[in-house]
Amino acid sequence: MVNLDAADPLSAPLRDAVGGELADFLDSRGRALRELGPEVSDLIGLAEAFTVGGKRLRPAFCCWGYLAATGGTDVPPWVVRAAASLDLLHVSALVHDDVMDGSETRRGLPSAHVQLAGRHAAGGRRGAAADFGRAGAILLGDLLLMWSAELFDQCGAPESALAAARPLLASVRTEVTGGQYLDITAQTRQPLDARRDPASVLAQVRRVVEFKTARYTVLRPLQLGAALGGGSAELLATLARYGSPLGRAFQYRDDVLGIFGDEAVTGKPAGDDLREGKLTVLIANAMAGLSEADAVRLDALLGRELSPSDVAEARELIVRSEALDAVEREIEAAAQEAVGALSSVVEPARTGLENLAAVATRRMA
Numbered sequence: 001m002v003n004l005d006a007a008d009p010l011s012a013p014l015r016d017a018v019g020g021e022l023a024d025f026l027d028s029r030g031r032a033l034r035e036l037g038p039e040v041s042d043l044i045g046l047a048e049a050f051t052v053g054g055k056r057l058r059p060a061f062c063c064w065g066y067l068a069a070t071g072g073t074d075v076p077p078w079v080v081r082a083a084a085s086l087d088l089l090h091v092s093a094l095v096h097d098d099v100m101d102g103s104e105t106r107r108g109l110p111s112a113h114v115q116l117a118g119r120h121a122a123g124g125r126r127g128a129a130a131d132f133g134r135a136g137a138i139l140l141g142d143l144l145l146m147w148s149a150e151l152f153d154q155c156g157a158p159e160s161a162l163a164a165a166r167p168l169l170a171s172v173r174t175e176v177t178g179g180q181y182l183d184i185t186a187q188t189r190q191p192l193d194a195r196r197d198p199a200s201v202l203a204q205v206r207r208v209v210e211f212k213t214a215r216y217t218v219l220r221p222l223q224l225g226a227a228l229g230g231g232s233a234e235l236l237a238t239l240a241r242y243g244s245p246l247g248r249a250f251q252y253r254d255d256v257l258g259i260f261g262d263e264a265v266t267g268k269p270a271g272d273d274l275r276e277g278k279l280t281v282l283i284a285n286a287m288a289g290l291s292e293a294d295a296v297r298l299d300a301l302l303g304r305e306l307s308p309s310d311v312a313e314a315r316e317l318i319v320r321s322e323a324l325d326a327v328e329r330e331i332e333a334a335a336q337e338a339v340g341a342l343s344s345v346v347e348p349a350r351t352g353l354e355n356l357a358a359v360a361t362r363r364m365a
Contacts, residue, residue: 002075004067006348009356010060014075018059021077021084022051025151042119043140046112047147050091053107057250057360058090058221059083061243064356065225068349069235079228081155082165086221088148093176093216095141099134100184101276108267113137145173157228164227172220179212191279191302194287195295201284206248209281213254214247218360222353238344242353246338249331250360255280256327257365260315265365271311277303282318282327289321335361 002017030044062083063075097103098111105111110118117133125132152169153162186204194201222239223231231239257266258273259282273280283302287295294317301314318324335357342350 001077002063002080004063004073004075004348004352006073006351006355009064009352010056010359014060014063015056017077017080018056018084018087019052021081021151022087023048025081025084025147026051029147029150042116042136043143046115046140047091047144049109050095050107050112051087054087054090055363055365056087057356058086058217060356061218061221062086062225062228064349064352065222065231065239066229067225067352068222068239068345069226069229069231071346071349073348078156079225082152082157082228083221083225085148085152085155086224088144088151089173089176092141092144092148093180095137095144096180099137099141100180103268103272103276105268105272111137112140161228161230164230165224168220168224168227172216172224175211175220176216179208179210179216182208183212187277187279189279191277191283191287191299192295194279194284195290195292198284198288201279202281205279205281205284209248209251210244213251214244216247217250218247219243235345238341241341242338242357245334245341246357246360249334249338249357252281252327252331252334253361253363255282256324256331257363259318260324262364267365270308271306271314274302274311274314275304275306281330282323285323285326286318286321289323289326290317294320331361 113133116136117129120132121129263270298317
């Protein structure tokens with residue numbers, strides 16, 4: 001049993017409990033996978049490496065959703081295991097994300113496809129190392145996705161609880177995959193479109209945020225936990241009114257950190273989103289707020305290798321456009337909207353969720 005603290009809703013005991021469940025599960029599944037042969041050790045090692053640490057936000061929202069339905073502060077082990085399955089789903093998405101985005105690092109380590117490519121090259125193997133790395137990372141992400149389903153199904157919950165939660169888990173898998181496709185589609189638009197047709201671009205990017213992040217990170221984990229605790233349809237609707245705006249605010253903070261974050265804290269190179277050329281709400285607002293000449297210059301800095309002075313210039317343009325201030329206001333407003341939806345939630349879950357909102361939106365990584 002894990003005892004949660006509303007004053008510290010992402011406490012070390014909660015994170016440690018989730019980490020312990022993941023370690024035990026991966027140890028068990030790793031032993032079974034090794035029976036295929038020594039080659040699969042690469043996949044097991046990467047799965048273990050990328051599931052260590054992390055913020056554990058999705059499992060935390062799941063556990064606090066459970067307490068919103070049951071009251072009290074105690075979360076049984078089967079709920080922690082179900083919550084931990086969301087982190088396997090998350091790491092699966094991260095591995096695939098890094099392949100799609102060509103990201104070189106993840107959580108302070110070389111990305112999975114980079115590590116696999118490096119091992120291929122070091123072994124002098126036949127074929128292109130980059131192709132092998134991408135293929136291996138896709139399979140790793142698929143494996144983690146399947147294992148997330150297995151961990152949830154074997155969490156030990158009563159069958160009635162599993163039956164109530166399974167439709168929500170199916171929804172989040174569909175939504176995050178569809179949201180990923182919405183994202184890659186949105187990224188095919190020219191950033192300068194946000195200057196010519198800002199309403200259309202912002203609407204499209206916000207739809208990506210809702211399905212790729214808000215539902216997947218906050219709303220569905222909360223509802224999943226509440227369903228496991230026997231929560232009513234009314235409670236699930238209340239948690240949706242909290243989860244959707246908070247999930248948007250979480251993503252907007254992520255967008256800010258992707259450009260203005262400290263590499264030593266985020267584990268990603270400074271200005272990484274600029275190099276990837278991501279079309280975010282922050283970039284769309286910047287394009288709309290800059291002069292034509294400055295917008296063209298910012299566009300020229302997106303999607304290519306950048307020197308430190310290039311990153312500094314792009315940051316200065318974004319600040320000058322007032323987009324950073326606008327996004328900070330949106331983050332604050334969305335967080336307030338989320339907290340305002342909690343009036344009917346029982347204590348201590350209400351306070352825990354209020355404090356989780358602060359953790360999700362004021363973080364530095």
